[in-house]
Amino acid sequence: MYREWGAAGVPGAVLWGSVSGGGETRVLPDGCLDLLWSSRSGLLVAGPDRTAHLSRSAPGDRWIGLRLPPGTGPAVFGVPAEELRDRRVPLADLWGRAAAEVTERVEAALAAPGAGSAAAVLTRVARDRLRAAGGPDPVGARVAARLAAGATVAATAAEVGLGARALHRRSLTLFGYGPKTLARILRMRRALDLARAGAPLAEVAARSGYADQAHLTREVRELAGLPPSRLLAPATA
Template sequence: MYTESVAPEPVRAVVRCLWQSISTGPKRIVPDGCVDLVAGDGVVFVAGPDTAAWSSLTPPGVALRGLRFHPGAAPAVLGVAADELRDLRLPLADLWGHRGALLTDAVLSGTRTLTDVVSTATAEARPDETVAELLDHLHTAPARVGTPPAAVSERQLRRRFTVAVGYGPATYLRVLRLQRAIALAPRAPGLATLAARAGYADQAHLSRDCRALTGLTASTYFS
C-alpha cells in the first residue's frame, strides 16, 4: 500500500524520493529525520521532523502522495527553519499564505504536482556544506556525533544543524539508529543481535531509544 519512486532530475538535489500510499486505517508513524510535503484527503501540508511517534488517523482507502526532502534541504526550499516545523503538520496555506492556498487548490485539482510546488525554489537552494558533511558522517553509522570542523564551534554547528534538520546532531543520530534497526530487523535473530548490527551500545540502549521514539517496548515494536 506504499510505494516510492526516484525524484525527477530538476529537484533531485533536494528531494530524496516521491511516494504514494493508500491508507489502511490508523497507523503509528515513527521519526525518520525527514520533512515531507504531502497531498491528499483535501489538504496539502508539510510534515515536519518528528521527535516521537504519532498516530495517523487517515480513513481507510484514502490516497496520499508525498515528496520527501533530503535531510537538511527543506528550509532553503520552504523558507522556514526545520526546527520551526518540528512535530507539526502544517497546511501549505498557513505556511505560504495566499500563494500556498492557490498552490493547494492546483495540486488537489491535478493541474500542478508537488514537484511543481518546489521546483521554482530548488534552483536557488544552497545547502549548508558543513551540515552536509556532518550528515554524511552520521550516515556512516558512527557511535558518536564526532568533532566539528576546526573552523566551526560545537555550539555553532549544533545551531546550524538544528535549523537545517529540525533537531541537533545527537537526536538525529538516535533517529538514524532507529531507522537502521527497523531496516535490519527482518534479518536479525534477536534484539541483542539487532542492537549490535544497528550501532547501539547494547540491547538496553536499543530498548531505551525504542521506547522514547516509538512509545513501545522494543520487543513489542519489533515483533
C-alpha cells in the first residue's frame, strides 16, 4: 500500500505513506532528498541516489515521507547534498537534539487517529527550516527544470549564468551529483512516465532524447538495475 499527496507550504514537495507487505522495494533515483519516518528506524534522511536503492522491510512496516524537490534538501537539512549521496542517515546525526524534539512531535501525532497529522509535522518542520535558511537556492529549481525539459548541460549553464565548472560545483551541493548525472536521471524518469502512459518503447526513446531503444534500455538498466520491460511489468502476487 502506497500513496502520495501534496505538501502544503513546501513548494514542489510531495508527502507519501506506505505500509509494507514485506520483501524488497526498488526505489529509483530522482534527484530528491527525503525526510522519512520509519516504524522500524525512526526519523531518517534519504540522500540522492545515483542508482536504484533496494529497501527491505518486514510485513506491516510503516513509512511516512516528505520528498523534497531537487535542490531543496540542502536548505532543509543544512548540509550539502553530496554528503548524503547514496546514504540513509539518522536525522539525529545531522540535527542532534533538535531531531529528538521532532521525533517527540511525530510520535505524539501518530498516537492520534490517522497518520495525516504525522505527515503534517514533517511538512511543518521542513517549512520552518526553509524559512530559517531564507529558502532554497533558486539556481537549483532552474537547473532541474531545464534539465528535466531536455536541455543540454551547456545550454543550462549558459541560461543560469554559470560556467561549466561552477555549475558542476553548485550541482554537487544542491543535487549530490553533477548536472550530467542529474540529466540522465531526469531523462530516465521522463521516459518511464511516457512508457507507463502507454507509449511504445521505440517512441519513448525518440521523445526522450535517446539515440534509439537500445540506448534507452542500457541507460535504464544502469540507473535502475533492470531493463524497462521488467520495470514496467505488472506486479505478480
